[in-house]
Amino acid sequence: xLNVEQSPQSLHxxxxxxxxxxxxxPSSNFYALHWYRWETAKSPExxxxxxxxxxxxxxxxxxATLNTKEGYSYLYIKGSQPEDSAxxxxxFLNQAGTALIFGKGTTxxxxx
Amino acid sequence: GAGVSQSPSNKVTEKGKDVELRCDxxxxxxxxxxxxxxxxxxxxxxxxxxxxxxxxxxxxxxxRFSAERTGESVSTxxxxxxxxxxxxxxxxxxQAGVPGExxxxxxTRLTVL
Numbered sequence: 127x128l129n130v131e132q133s134p135q136s137l138h139x140x141x142x143x144x145x146x147x148x149x150x151x152p153s154s155n156f157y158a159l160h161w162y163r164w165e166t167a168k169s170p171e172x173x174x175x176x177x178x179x180x181x182x183x184x185x186x187x188x189x190a191t192l193n194t195k196e197g198y199s200y201l202y203i204k205g206s207q208p209e210d211s212a213x214x215x216x217x218f219l220n221q222a223g224t225a226l227i228f229g230k231g232t233t234x235x236x237x238x
Numbered sequence: 239g240a241g242v243s244q245s246p247s248n249k250v251t252e253k254g255k256d257v258e259l260r261c262d263x264x265x266x267x268x269x270x271x272x273x274x275x276x277x278x279x280x281x282x283x284x285x286x287x288x289x290x291x292x293x294x295x296x297x298x299x300x301x302r303f304s305a306e307r308t309g310e311s312v313s314t315x316x317x318x319x320x321x322x323x324x325x326x327x328x329x330x331x332x333q334a335g336v337p338g339e340x341x342x343x344x345x346t347r348l349t350v351l
Contacts (some may be wrong), residue, residue, distance in 0.1 A: 158337035169242075169329070170281075171341030215281065219337050224294045225271065226340070230280035 130218045132229035139206050140237055146202045147232040149216030153197035158219040160226060161190055161201055172214040173201075173214075206236045240264075242343035244330050250349045251320055259315045259346045263332030270307055271333070271340065272315050275325040284347070287313060288336075320350045 131150045139145050151159065158177045162170040174183040179194040187204045203210055213233045217226035243262045254257050254289070262302035263270050271348040272284040283297040285309040301319075317324055327347050 156319075160337075160339065162340075169344050170331075170340075170344035172341070175339050176335060177337060217281075224286050224288065224336075225283040225297065227283070228273075228281040 130215055130216060130227050130229040132214075132232050134232060135230070136235070138234040138235045138237065139194045141207060143206050144204045145206055145234065146200050147234075149199045149201070149229055151199075151216070151218040151222065151227075153195060155220040155222055156194040156197075156218075157221045159194075159199050160194055160217040160219070161199070161216065162215040163212045164215055167188060170215060177184070188200050190207075201232075203234070206234070208238050210234060211234070211236045242330060242332050242341050244346050246346055247344060248349075250351065252351050253322060254319055256316065256318045257296045257320055257348065258331075259328050259348070261315070261318075261332075261343055263328030263330070264313070264334075264341055266272070266310075267332035268310055269333040269336065269342070270313050271331045272305055272311035272313070273329045273331065275329065276326040284315070284328075310338075313338075317348075320348075322350045324348060325343050325350045329331045 133148050160175050161173040164170040174190045176192040181192040183190050189202045192199045213231040215231045217228045240301045244276045245260045267325045268289045273281045285305045286294040305315045328343045330343045334339045
């Protein structure tokens with residue numbers, strides 16, 4: 127059974143705080159790790175697709191790292207803003223699979 | 239259009255009725271996925287279409303669920319004899335190629351009374 131775990135389940139920070147959350151996934155037969163942002167009343171939107179161990183990706187104030195050997199990825203948000211409030215989903219694809227396996231997400235709330 | 243579209247956006251139905259949900263993927267995207275999210279749960283994979291290959295139906299929860307895709311275009315997800323536990327947001331996503339990012343539609347919120 128492929129299991130993708132995300133922590134924390136939810137998080138509340140003040141505007142300007144930096145934060146990070148974790149996605150853990152099976153380390154065998156790794157193919158890709160995706161991060162999505164899902165804002166209320168909108169569709170999930172891709173942030174990053176990561177395929178290489180040690181990969182680091184950055185988009186504005188958001189960045190992500192990947193460790194495929196130990197099976198985890200971190201998502202970092204620097205200087206959180208209220209518009210960062212959303213659920214952040216990670217999803218794992220193994221070499222044998224055709225479908226992404228999603229975690230339950232981390233819901234971030236940023237207060238101004 | 240530029241993105242993935244889904245219809246209807248909301249559907250309320252009575253237990254036992256059949257429903258059909260539609261997805262229009264991004265033109266040229268060969269892969270199409272259906273997911274659902276029930277209240278308090280994560281995104282749950284239902285079915286995957288890739289080009290003309292046989293679909294991966296491993297996520298369909300029961301034989302009341304079926305889906306079709308016409309070539310590399312529109313897909314419909316059909317739920318027969320709906321049950322209250324089928325209430326969820328049903329999301330469709332298309333993808334240009336594996337393992338690229340998936341582009342999601344706005345979803346259909348299904349409520350079974």
